[in-house]
Amino acid sequence: MSSCGAVVGGVSLDLVDVSTQSVIQGVVSKAGAPAKVGYVRLLDTSDEFVAEVPVSPQGEFRFFAAPGKWNVVALIPGGSARTTVEAHLGKIADLEISVS
Amino acid sequence: MSNQALIDAEWALAHLDDANAVFIEVDEDTDAYAGNHIRNAIALNWKTDLQDPVRRDFVNKEQFEALLSAKGVANDDTVVLYGGNNNWFAAYAYWYFKLYGHGDVRLLDGGRKKWELDGRELVSEVPSRAETKYVAKDQDLSIRAFREDVLRAIGTQNLVDVRSPDEYAGRLLAPAHLPQEAARIGGHIPTAANIPWSKAANEDGSFKSLAELKAIYEGAGVDLGKDTIAYCRIGERSAHSWFVLHELLGVKNVSNYDGSWTEYGSLVGVPVAVGDEPGTA
Structure with a gap:
């Protein structure tokens, strides 16, 4: 039984056949630096x-x-930002979300 | 929200150092606790601590007693649970503690997420607690549903599927933060209403008001005068909804089907509905 738990940063793609997945991934940043x-x-x-x-x-x-x-929403202490994305089977959609 | 089962950060801060209060972080990802946690909190792993290592079932009464004794939890302690994932696993542990009859259990509203987003203190020091002699009660099976209970409930009692609409309809087989596995069929138990757990939570992971929570279930046409069984994929999101119904709204006769879709969706010969409608018995 696998868990429903969310892995920090998302599950690794190392053992995943991306051709069967519609991946949405990215980086959240604030003031130009990654949000920790x-x-x-x-x-x-x-x-x-x-x-x-x-x-x-x-x-x-x-x-x-x-x-x-x-729709994708990023929450960090003191701020949030949202964006939209279209996912396609077998492809990786890369996002950069900047929270002001 | 005023409810003894649910405590807020101010209550937590006032009781972090109480000798008879045990704060417990429950995550599937033990790295979260190892990185940092609320001061004086200990950790439980929902799987390695609370699941039988061989069979798909919970640890038994004696194993639970040994676990809590080793962790330094006493029968008369106030257990305060919190965790990540909007308290999914903490709510699951809350239900689990109730299953084994612990007296005073609380859930920190918003869990680790709200605590972090509010910029509150997290520490890396791991507390030590003296071993206890914990005595558990027999499982309270009035709050745990099994597959036979679910099959009997089709078309007669409330079944509440708390997964996302896409999982309910069969378009996704797992939450979207996980790869989509194809080993099981998709869909839901016929006649189950789809009331995603997330409708009960604010963006920061805290629970909505009691009036809003009540409206969610009434608006979905669920007759809370009937028995209700909540389920999801493995029983932790439905523990969150069980907490809303049983502990916050005070609805009786609510149970959690911890076998959930990973069991039901693998059974031979049982009815299954696909698509956005509940389907018929």
Whole structure:
């Protein structure tokens, strides 16, 4: 039984066949530096929560979504930012989210 | 929110040094606790500590007693649980402590996430607690559902699937922070309402107001006068919803099906519904 737990920064791609996945990943930053503490939420287009991961110490995050459009929200102490992305099967969508 | 089961940061700060209060961080990822944690908190791993190492089941009464004794938890301690993932695993541990009859259990609203986002202190020092002789009660099976209970409930009692709409419909087989595994079928238990756990939580992981929580279930047409079984994928998100229903809203006859979709979706011969509608019995 695998867990539903969120791995810091997202699950590694090392053992994942990306051709079967629709990956959304990226880095959260503040004032040009990676956010060391924060959370990234994946929401569907109606803003229904789908998943969340804590960022890695380098501000990284990763999701394995279904193909389609998604909203992504980054939360860090004292701020938040949101963006939209389209995921495609077999591809990795890379995001850079800057929180002011 | 005023409820003894749910405490806020101010309550926590006032009781962090109480001799009979045990703060416990529960995460699947033990690296989180090892990195830092709330002062004086100890850790429990939901899997290696709370699951049988061989069978798919919980540790038994004697194993639970040995675990808590070694961790220095006494029967009359106030146990305060918190964790990551919007308190999924902490809520699961809360339900688990209740299952084995611990008297005073609390959940820190928002868990580790809200604590971190609020910029509160986290430390790396690991406290030492003197060993105890913990005595557990037999499992309170009124709050734990098994597959036979679920099959009997189809079309007659409330089944609440608290996974995301895409998991409920069968479009995703796991939460989207995990690779999508294809070993099981997708879908949901027929007649189950889809009320994602996340509807009960604010963005910072804290619970919504009691009025908002009540409206979520009433708005979904769930008759809380009936028995209710909550389930998700492995039983931890549904423990979060069990906490909302049973502990915050005071609804009786609510149980958590910890086998959840990883068990039900692998059973031979049981009915399954796919798509966004509950389906029929």
